[in-house]
Amino acid sequence: MKSILENINKIFENRVRLALMSILMVNDEAEFNALKQMLDLTDGNLAAHIATLERNHYVSVRKEYKGRKPSTTYSATPEGKRAFTEHLNALEKIINNIH
Amino acid sequence: MKSILENINKIFENRVRLALMSILMVNDEAEFNALKQMLDLTDGNLAAHIATLERNHYVSVRKEYKGRKPSTTYSATPEGKRAFTEHLNALEKIINNIH
DNA sequence: ACAAAGTACTTTGCGGTACAAAGTTAATAA
């Protein structure tokens, strides 16, 4: 009966990464500074959480110049989308179990 | 726009405590050993997580003798149920935002 | 030419968390 925890993804237990992924599910891409402002994070903190998502291949990065300014854009990978969906399904089960 | 994280309860970010609360929402009470087996935890680990929930007044404890054996039974407090429901609502919002 | 500011990090350091394993207390059973 530890099925309650099955499919709950450790990576997404953290609220910041949960938020990042949910933003990147709805928006195809998002820039570093936009995410930073949306979630009110220090840049170091944001960079660290993104790095965790990258390490797990849940997020991909694109670096470019927008005008004359460097810009880093993040996207959820197909693998990231799959993993996150599975996580949400696990949460949904818990919710349905109770409501 | 950090509303994504609003109402996400830090206490329930942890998978074990999430599971404990979801069990105690569905079952009025649960015994120490039952929870331990359900979630496949060491007793120290279970005790620690329950202690966290107790400290926050989300769970109450009842100690008694069942036959001749001591038995500790846990329940979600009204406050705990309220807090957990709010947390699930926050998760539900995230899910609905995406589906 | 030089200083200041912006972008996107990385590093540092601290306090907190998660966990297993071992130790503890108190009662019951053999």
Added chain:
DNA sequence: TTATTAACTTTGTACCGCAAAGTACTTTGT
């Protein structure tokens, strides 16, 4: 009396989250 069970508490280790400071590179302002 020794062992067992229940429910913890303590200990020790490893990891995590975060702010703040430092870094590298570029652009903008004077």
